[in-house]
């Protein structure tokens with residue numbers, strides 16, 4: 001997969017291939033996005049045309065701000081590679097790119113990228129004028145307008161999933177994403193307190209662009225070296241202790257290997273409770289023992 005930084009003047013791709021493009025921001029990959037992607041891949045396989053997907057990076061070029069996404073760009077790249085997408089068109093939100101007219105953008109797609117087919121959801125628009133935008137696309141390409149995917153009468157959208165994450169509604173998030181919300185990163189050293197209380201935790205250095213869920217204690221599944229383990233994850237600023245930054249740490253069940261510096265994936269399965277400010281470390285670890293029992297009970301029920 002080739003990553004192209006959008007540039008209206010450059011980015012000329014070879015003419016000998018016709019191409020399909022999926023237009024949107026794609027800040028994550030929810031069930032609506034997956035429908036679009038699967039339909040476009042069907043056409044790619046049928047026609048041998050190459051597939052381009054337009055995505056927004058984790059950066060807002062207007063105010064130079066980092067954006068927090070449910071899937072930071074590096075995770076999205078891994079997924080699009082698995083889908084065999086040929087090109088990722090990185091479209092930075094900045095004044096220069098936003099000044100480009102729809103007509104110029106369409107000309108660029110046709111002449112520079114040799115696009116013949118465009119996939120968008122029914123709610124797609126370049127700006128405010130949705131109907132006009134769709135007519136314009138239809139006049140210039142084979143337009144594949146994909147019906148929106150709903151959950152409980154609500155259109156699935158990135159914004160809706162972010163709202164649910166803010167509430168810790170991790171099980172609903174899974175229904176909209178089609179996969180467990182997860183984060184990944186290398187295991188780093190913590191304070192070493194957990195070990196003393198028979199609860200070692202894998203602290204993960206998460207991508208700064210990750211959109212976090214509500215702080216809390218979650219039942220989780222951890223992927224290490226292609227093998228899954230259950231765990232309990234604490235995402236909190238550890239209110240029992242003074243001025244600790246937010247940490248992402250997991251006590252992994254039935255596991256005692258040294259994994260410092262190793263890349264792990266942590267999938268959140270169930271919200272268990274909110275973090276509590278305990279009056280002593282002893283009380284905190286008494287509660288953690290209860291959490292372990294609750295988690296094991298739940299895991300055994302699932303099996």
Ligand SMILES: Cc1cc2nc3c(=O)[nH]c(=O)nc-3n(C[C@H](O)[C@H](O)[C@H](O)COP(=O)(O)O)c2cc1C
Pocket residue numbers: 189190191192193194195199201203217232233234236237238239240241249250251274275276277278284288291
């Ligand atoms: C299952 C679990 C539940 C936790 N619950 C809380 C909590 O309610 N309040 C809190 O201040 N810290 C909580 N923590 C975080 C602990 O403060 C943290 O694991 C401990 O300070 C050890 O940190 P270390 O890994 O840096 O040594 C929890 C951790 C785990 C694994």
Ligand SMILES: Nc1ncnc2c1ncn2[C@@H]1O[C@H](COP(=O)(O)OP(=O)(O)OP(=O)(O)O)[C@@H](O)[C@H]1O
Pocket residue numbers: 023024025026027028031032033035036119120121122123124146147148149150155156157158159160
């Ligand atoms: N629920 C959905 N079903 C089908 N297609 C969708 C759905 N939501 C978005 N799309 C389409 O997927 C493409 C990318 O969507 P985009 O990421 O821009 O929107 P979104 O997920 O609704 O995000 P936001 O909430 O930030 O607007 C667009 O073509 C859009 O029309």
